[in-house]
Amino acid sequence: MCEACPIIDWANELPTIRSFTPTRIVSEMSDFVVWYDRYDAAQKHLVGGKNASLGEMMRAGLPVPPGFALTTDAYGMIWRDRDLVDGVNGLLRALDHDDFAHNRDVSTQIRDLIENTPVPDEVVDALDAAYASLCRHCGVDDLPVAVRSSATAEDMPDASFAGQQDTFLWVCGLAAVIENTRRCWSSLFTDRAIAYRHQTGYMHTAIAMSVAVQKMVDPIASGVAFTLNPTNGDRSQVAIDASWGLGEAVVSGEVTPDNFLVDKVLRQIVKREISVKLVEYRLTENGVVDKLPIETDRQTRPSVTDDDLIAISMLARRAEKHYGCAQDVEWAIDRHLPPGENVIMLQSRPETVWSQKAVAPVATGGRDSLSSIVSTLVSPLHHKSTS
């Protein structure tokens, strides 16, 4: 039994609803949903990191799939349920931080509790309206969406105590959206997340969960793009890894992707290496994403066209310019969009390796042009085409 874990007054301690009074709940009902195309940085604390990033990208005019965030206020609403509060508090006090198996058990129970607590009508209505609107916007009934956790971590540097970043793909219909939303909420209480918060002394109420609901892209091909050459840090190049199907294969390393180098400025492909691609993650007939083998003729065919490559690199460059630093971008070619409009951005985050290195000037100080010419002549310059 853990005496260190306090009894939590959820209704009053969750930051986002700390300010809630019954009257405010009524007037802020519409705040349960923040659409990406209307996102504002002031809303960051309501939508969590992932949603904030997607919203920012969309507002910057980058082609992210349409979607919305279910705010932390929605999450806060379930904690008005006395049964949930009492149940979770009781379970938390039952934790034994030296007994992993026991804690896994406790975690499972907490998660079950959360996932089975009735979702308040206001939240259901908001989700219903938003999802229906998204379906209409995309012209598809029961639009397949990705449902992802997007936790807030006010002033907290590390995502580890926010729980796994759960992603649920190919979710169709409101019922499934709600079900997966609850799973995202409960992911704050995996055993690892609980343990981590305990160890670092953070309150379980210090973090709240927002949920990202975004149109699912059915990709012909997908991959990653770095806005610099990862082998030598050359910032005039975009390095692209690509393979068939969903990006999971590339990101996880299960497939050796096709690799390209594109010159950002000339907008030309300067290097190509086509690999033998054996597996892909794709949507099967049962409406489920599965890992499947690739048929022979597609294994050695380039997974992207030259036009795709130029579009991807231009997109990555736009993200780089927007954020003001080198980016690591996840992209996909949407099977259902027309060529020329089918390159989608799924994620963009700062590149971490070369950006951390000290920026050394190319020119050494104090050299006039003539000395530089002498130096170039005296240290022989071999002209090779790019390797």
Added chain:
Amino acid sequence: MGGNDMTSKRFPSPFEIEGPEGVEGWEELYPYSVSFGEARREYEDQRFWFWDSMHWGQAMTPWDSTFFEIAIATLSQMNSRHYRIPPADGIDFRVLYGYAYLSPVGVDPSQIEARVPQFIERAGHYFANWDELYSNWLVKVKDAIAEIETLDFSPLPEMEDLSIITEGLAVGSGYRLLSHYNRFKDLILKVWMYHFEFLNLGYAAYLDFFGFCKQAFPSIPDLGIAKMVAGVEVDLFRPNEELKLLAKKAIDLGIARAFDDPQNVQLEGDAGAAWQAAWTEVEDPWFNFTSGNGFYHFDKIWRDYPEIPYAFIKDYIAKIEAGDDISRPIEAITAERDRIVEEYRDLLPTDEDRGAFDGKLGLARVVFPYVENHNFYIEHWTMSAVWRKIKELGATLAKDGLLSADDDLLFVRRDEVNEILWDYYSNWAVNAPTVSKQHWEATIARRREIHGKLSKWQAPKALGVPPEVITEPFTIMLWGITSESVSNWLGSDDDVEGVLTGMAASPGVAEGPARVVFGPDEIGEVEEGEILIAPITAPSWAPVFPKIRACVTDIGGMMSHAAIVCREYGVPAVTGTGFATNRIKTGDRIRVDGSSGKITILD
């Protein structure tokens, strides 16, 4: 493939090469100092020699070789004696079985440092005063051309003109002929010194800019750098622009159909006269333009062979009538260049770097007009005048029975001509028979035969020991000779069947049937939509580029004319493949990727 293999591999020695059969005595077509020989064997055997097929792709007559020798010697003096390029002296040169071979001479490492302050002082003066010196240069060159054109090789008269008496001149036509010939030789040497006056400094400035960009962006394609340096308004493209204007004029005057047969253009009536006047206004200097590269006796000059530019005009007329826009999109080219500069500059890490970039690019742009234009002023305009004079002299000697045919003179060495002129003058003075025709008949016949056989021989690409390192700026920038290209010549075991590589000289990908062309006389065979394969192209081939889908050459670097012209005309190109004209046959379907430098033979 790679640097490590090079020292174990070498090319054949010049002394191991067996020339074609039946060419004994070929060495006499050239001065004795340009032949390989026992006296210098130890020196010659240890060097690296490459065949300069870019400029001298065919076996040379004595007068062809004259310009080869003068060009290389004058290039060399600038490095070694004028500017004291620290690591590089001149380029040694030889003729082997009629073909031109070059060997860059490096400076002994212990001497390099001492040359640095000398170079700084001398090159510094030119960089600091470039624009003024370049303006003066234009004046000097035009004066030299004007003087060449006043040289008089007309036949010696039956009687001297009365003015020689009334003006008390005493010095007559014989002196005129002999001294004008000597002056001719002097002027040729002089203009070639002008040709190289700035050139290596220009290349050194390019190299500096290139080097900086490669350091900042290790994977940047050479093409990207070249695009930033490229100028837009250069005199070199003017002849082609004038052709386009004349095509338009023909349409406006209603005489477009007159050009349907370029061999037989009849310009009639007022419209014809008006068009002719427009031509006359621009032909000097702009149509002092050679169809080749200016170095060969058989190169045809537009003014003397108007059917050549007429054929280009016909093509332009067809395009205009079909509604195509034939104008050079200058605004688009400039905008694109400026965009590229801005974006690369933006990607540089520090403000200090941006300052250095601006400085180096600025200098590269200062030197660019000269680097581009000298080719028009010397190789085209001057050499047009020079070859005309040689032909004039040849015709005079044939007419007055010193030689049998107008072009016999081409087979006489420049130093030998003086003896013919002496025979001519002295026996004209005496009024007695000359003897040169009989004296030269058998020799010239023999030399023609030898030259014919040499012309059919396949010259080896390189001889001797591959270099550790290449420092001479021309060798790198113009000929595109790098350790990598040398390695290609050595023949890599990694060669993939049906794939050639070279420099990615002009971006884009194209597929189509190949047309292999060895010289300007064959470019008429090129058809719409074909891919041109040639040892090298010349600026005067520019009108062919609207027809072709892509261009591939055997030799040439990033700043060679083939590369520059292809980029200007937006045609994908791969240069410096080494042996494309060997590996590809007319009719082969090929794919050319000018962005990566790869050519694939499809079938």
